[in-house]
Amino acid sequence: MTTDVDLAAVARLIAEPARAAMLDALLSGEALAAGELARAGQVRPSTASGHLAQLVAGGLVEVAHSGRHRYFRLASPDVAHALEALGAISPPRPVRSLRQSRTDEAMTLARTCYDHLAGVVAVALVDAFVARSLLTAGGDGFTLTPAGAEALADAGIDIADARASRRAFARSCLDFTERRPHLAGALGAAVCAHVLAEGWFVRRAPGHRALRITDEGRRQLAKRWDITTP
Amino acid sequence: MTTDVDLAAVARLIAEPARAAMLDALLSGEALAAGELARAGQVRPSTASGHLAQLVAGGLVEVAHSGRHRYFRLASPDVAHALEALGAISPPRPVRSLRQSRTDEAMTLARTCYDHLAGVVAVALVDAFVARSLLTAGGDGFTLTPAGAEALADAGIDIADARASRRAFARSCLDFTERRPHLAGALGAAVCAHVLAEGWFVRRAPGHRALRITDEGRRQLAKRWDITTP
DNA sequence: ACGACCTTTCGGTGCCGACCGAACTTTCCC
DNA sequence: GGGAAAGTTCGGTCGGCACCGAAAGGTCGT
Numbered sequence: 001m002t003t004d005v006d007l008a009a010v011a012r013l014i015a016e017p018a019r020a021a022m023l024d025a026l027l028s029g030e031a032l033a034a035g036e037l038a039r040a041g042q043v044r045p046s047t048a049s050g051h052l053a054q055l056v057a058g059g060l061v062e063v064a065h066s067g068r069h070r071y072f073r074l075a076s077p078d079v080a081h082a083l084e085a086l087g088a089i090s091p092p093r094p095v096r097s098l099r100q101s102r103t104d105e106a107m108t109l110a111r112t113c114y115d116h117l118a119g120v121v122a123v124a125l126v127d128a129f130v131a132r133s134l135l136t137a138g139g140d141g142f143t144l145t146p147a148g149a150e151a152l153a154d155a156g157i158d159i160a161d162a163r164a165s166r167r168a169f170a171r172s173c174l175d176f177t178e179r180r181p182h183l184a185g186a187l188g189a190a191v192c193a194h195v196l197a198e199g200w201f202v203r204r205a206p207g208h209r210a211l212r213i214t215d216e217g218r219r220q221l222a223k224r225w226d227i228t229t230p
Numbered sequence: 231m232t233t234d235v236d237l238a239a240v241a242r243l244i245a246e247p248a249r250a251a252m253l254d255a256l257l258s259g260e261a262l263a264a265g266e267l268a269r270a271g272q273v274r275p276s277t278a279s280g281h282l283a284q285l286v287a288g289g290l291v292e293v294a295h296s297g298r299h300r301y302f303r304l305a306s307p308d309v310a311h312a313l314e315a316l317g318a319i320s321p322p323r324p325v326r327s328l329r330q331s332r333t334d335e336a337m338t339l340a341r342t343c344y345d346h347l348a349g350v351v352a353v354a355l356v357d358a359f360v361a362r363s364l365l366t367a368g369g370d371g372f373t374l375t376p377a378g379a380e381a382l383a384d385a386g387i388d389i390a391d392a393r394a395s396r397r398a399f400a401r402s403c404l405d406f407t408e409r410r411p412h413l414a415g416a417l418g419a420a421v422c423a424h425v426l427a428e429g430w431f432v433r434r435a436p437g438h439r440a441l442r443i444t445d446e447g448r449r450q451l452a453k454r455w456d457i458t459t460p
Numbered sequence: 461a462c463g464a465c466c467t468t469t470c471g472g473t474g475c476c477g478a479c480c481g482a483a484c485t486t487t488c489c490c
Numbered sequence: 491g492g493g494a495a496a497g498t499t500c501g502g503t504c505g506g507c508a509c510c511g512a513a514a515g516g517t518c519g520t
Contacts, residue, residue, distance in 0.1 A: 003406075004323045004325075005321065006322070007250040007254060008247045009321055011241045011244035012241075015238055015241040015242040016477090019238075035496065045497065046481075046500095047479055050478080051478090059319070067486095076319075079319050081318075082318065083237065085311055085314075085316070086315070089240055089290070089312050091239055093236045095234075137367070177233060248509095263467095264466075264467060273508085273509075275466080276468075276469080276511075277508070280468090298465065
């Protein structure tokens with residue numbers, strides 16, 4: 001493996017405002033169609049098509065054909081991680097509207113970070129796992145204890161499936177609003193998929209990261225994990 | 231805090247090959263003068279000056295005046311982290327020369343990663359610390375045990391000073407050649423400063439990350455930590 | 461005080477790439 | 491098969507910005 005990498009080549013792809021907006025939309029973890037991404041980037045479909053071709057050629061994004069649609073998603077968790085790290089040193093954009101400041105508030109509470117949960121709730125959940133010794137903190141992430149494996153399996157999360165994947169099992173990821181780690185990796189993705197499937201949260205808008213917690217979610221979090229939410 | 235950040239603004243700064251080369255040079259952790267950075271970016275001083283002004287304005291780089299020189303360094307460990315994360319998804323540059331492939335080999339063995347150690351040796355050192363229970367792995371990093379504090383203080387590392395800094399004390403950082411975590415944060419910086427001061431390693435060239443291990447370093451690593459190096 | 465050195469400012473040139481509309485391909489639906 | 495919808499390709503336009511050289515601003519030696 002070579003140590004001399006072309007930083008500028010990747011940065012150039014992210015540097016274009018339209019492409020950056022597309023990548024931001026893809027950070028929701030969803031696969032989005034070319035047209036939706038054109039809207040996210042506020043450019044015409046023809047322009048978006050060129051951008052997407054570049055992102056695919058650069059290895060940041062993968063594409064899946066489905067009929068007359070083409071669905072794009074981030075190529076790997078590493079890409080999501082790099083985007084998050086870049087976000088941590090990016091200047092905040094001036095708040096434009098009341099609507100945006102409301103979205104901001106919502107995102108602080110709960111959002112997706114690529115394919116796992118982030119925000120106040122995600123950090124609280126990890127804390128609850130650790131406090132109950134279901135998870136222990138480790139150098140490059142977390143370790144699931146036997147008790148943890150049992151508890152999460154009981155809760156309906158497919159641990160075996162998560163272990164089978166080739167991804168890191170239980171990574172930690174720095175929450176960029178809380179500035180504390182939350183659960184990422186295959187296990188983080190499994191937990192996120194489960195709580196969405198169970199209807200604890202719903203996505204506020206397609207292609208956006210913000211999640212709305214449902215009454216059911218509020219109830220379950222309080223009952224199972226003793227987490228109260230505003 | 232706002233969640234809507236301008237990814238493109240930071241990426242634009244990194245996207246220029248000359249600026250990327252300068253940032254790469256600064257990843258050595260050293261503060262470098264404008265002229266040295268001009269050479270690193272392979273541009274005229276006048277061009278470099280403009281680039282550096284942009285990097286400072288963008289918050290990626292800080293400047294310190296010293297006589298007729300101006301020394302630049304990365305503004306924060308977060309910047310270094312973002313650059314590393316970006317490096318992990320960047321395409322390798324084609325190997326140009328035998329000389330470069332030798333540098334590559336050297337960097338795989340030992341290098342700086344901003345202000346701490348990276349490479350085979352860094353990972354081996356962390357492993358040794360953990361094996362001796364001087365360090366335990368934690369969710370967002372490591373924890374220094376009482377035995378560890380004593381052992382490292384005995385070795386001549388200023389633990390109190392590292393603890394006093396406002397930085398995270400013992401972070402973990404993914405080594406991008408080894409793909410395993412090594413020690414970062416204030417403690418990582420202290421360890422790196424110590425081994426450089428003691429002459430275990432010397433920098434191969436100013437503004438480059440590669441380190442050469444000295445005979446003294448080889449001896450000490452073998453004696454104190456039972457690490458043998460090729 | 462003078463020259464040497466490091467760095468920045470300014471004006472002018474040139475190129476890369478983002479953008480759009482129009483035309484074309486592919487797929488779906490009726 | 492016809493029409494609509496999604497996406498891509500192509501040609502032409504235009505703006506932003508990296509680049510350099512020349513000259514000026516500071517700072518250090520002697």
